[in-house]
Amino acid sequence: MAKSIEQVAGELADREGIRELPLKYCDCVWRNDMTGIVDLFAPDGEFITKGFKREHRASGRDALLKLYGGLTQGELTPRPYIHNHVIDLQGNGRATGRCYVELRNLKNNMEWVGSGYYEDEYAKAGDEWKFKSRTFRTVYMSVNPG
Amino acid sequence: MAKSLEQTVMELADRDQIRELPQRYCDCVWRGDVDGLVNLFADEGVFTIIGNQRETTNKGKAELLKTYKSALAAVTPRPYIHNHVIELKGGGRATGRCYVELRDASNNLSWLGTGHYQDEYVKVGDDWKFQSRRAQMVHMEPKLASGTSGMQEKK
Numbered sequence: 001m002a003k004s005i006e007q008v009a010g011e012l013a014d015r016e017g018i019r020e021l022p023l024k025y026c027d028c029v030w031r032n033d034m035t036g037i038v039d040l041f042a043p044d045g046e047f048i049t050k051g052f053k054r055e056h057r058a059s060g061r062d063a064l065l066k067l068y069g070g071l072t073q074g075e076l077t078p079r080p081y082i083h084n085h086v087i088d089l090q091g092n093g094r095a096t097g098r099c100y101v102e103l104r105n106l107k108n109n110m111e112w113v114g115s116g117y118y119e120d121e122y123a124k125a126g127d128e129w130k131f132k133s134r135t136f137r138t139v140y141m142s143v144n145p146g
Numbered sequence: 147m148a149k150s151l152e153q154t155v156m157e158l159a160d161r162d163q164i165r166e167l168p169q170r171y172c173d174c175v176w177r178g179d180v181d182g183l184v185n186l187f188a189d190e191g192v193f194t195i196i197g198n199q200r201e202t203t204n205k206g207k208a209e210l211l212k213t214y215k216s217a218l219a220a221v222t223p224r225p226y227i228h229n230h231v232i233e234l235k236g237g238g239r240a241t242g243r244c245y246v247e248l249r250d251a252s253n254n255l256s257w258l259g260t261g262h263y264q265d266e267y268v269k270v271g272d273d274w275k276f277q278s279r280r281a282q283m284v285h286m287e288p289k290l291a292s293g294t295s296g297m298q299e300k301k
Contacts, residue, residue: 009155012162083226084172098173100226115224115255117176139224140255 011089017129018087018122022099025131026080034068042123046133051141075143076113077106093124094132101136105143114141157234163274164232164267168244171276172225178218184210188268188275197261197283198291221293222251223258238269239277246281250289259286 003011021040028036038061041047046059047067058067071078085099100117104110116139121132149157167186174183184207187193193210194203204213230244242265248258261283268277286294 005152005155008159012155012158015162083228084169084176086166086170086173100172100176100224102226115249139251142254 014089014095014124014129015087017124018095018097019085021122021129021131022082022085022097022118022120026082026101029071029078029080032072034065034071037068038064040131041134042125042130042132045131047131048133048135050135050137052138075105075107076103078113079104079106079110087122095122095129096120097122103141108143113143115139116141160234160240160269160274161232164240164242165230167267167274167276168227168230168242168263168265172227172246175218175223175225180211180214180218183214186276187279188270188277191276192278193276193281194278195281195283195294197281197286197294202294217293221258221290223248223290224251224255225249232267240267240274241265242267248290250287253289257287258290260284261286 025037025040028034028040041061041064044060045064046057047064048058049056058064081102081104083100083102085097087095087097089095097120098117099120100115102115103113105113116137119135119137122129123132124130171183171186174180174186184191187207187210190206191210192203192205193213194201196202204210226247226249228245228247230242232240232242234240243262244265245260245262247260249255250258261281264280264282266277267274269275283290283294
């Protein structure tokens with residue numbers, strides 16, 4: 001059955017709301033706005049990093065604030081560029097997506113340091129879309145992200 | 147005459163779907179999902195690559211599957227897409243252009259090259275597909291040049 005114009009417009013608005021999340025995330029990282037990053041997550045949102053040797057999980061607002069508070073303390077002060085964002089609406093205020101990131105390092109003349117991708121789950125809270133979870137998988141990283 | 151609200155919304159929906167095609171293409175390349183990649187093309191879809199003073203064209207799903215399988219295994223590219231512009235032509239047709247950077251998964255994501263795609267899009271049922279992609283390489287590192295020269299050549 002063909003979608004009504006209201007359904008088409010609603011899905012477009014959902015996609016636009018979701019598309020902005022990884023963009024705002026990068027914008028917050030660039031501006032060192034750690035509270036802004038955490039505000040993009042649902043209250044029980046999770047950030048999971050999967051490297052080659054270890055996995056780390058931060059769940060909930062306090063853990064996320066602690067995690068992102070340490071973002072610039074290692075060898076890397078990341079400056080991200082996001083690419084290739086694909087989105088699948090799942091219905092009932094849920095969606096999934098994947099996007100790819102390149103990182104440059106402010107601490108070293110914006111040297112290109114690596115790349116990876118995020119596997120995201122999104123949830124609609126009221127009128128806003130939020131990250132329900134972000135799983136970052138490193139593909140290559142020349143420095144230790146701290 | 148001004149467009150109706152319904153026309154405007156449907157054009158936005160068309161643009162949104164078309165915008166996703168090159169993004170999904172890159173996502174499939176990253177994940178090595180050749181079937182997914184070829185399913186982004188119409189049944190008689192065409193892929194052409196131009197570089198190193200030669201032009202190679204493949205048409206239809208069987209040829210595309212064969213070509214992408216061998217090329218992605220040989221080169222292991224990891225693409226990022228940029229600057230996508232779209233022109234709706236009406237009647238379920240559109241054209242677009244977008245720019246790509248490639249890195250190499252088998253060499254610490256070193257830079258492989260860059261170029262641009264000249265695309266034709268066609269609406270098949272409710273879905274937009276690539277009718278054709280014409281990849282004009284602007285710079286290719288030796289590994290990329292060698293990998294693309296192995297693609298199945300058709301006149």
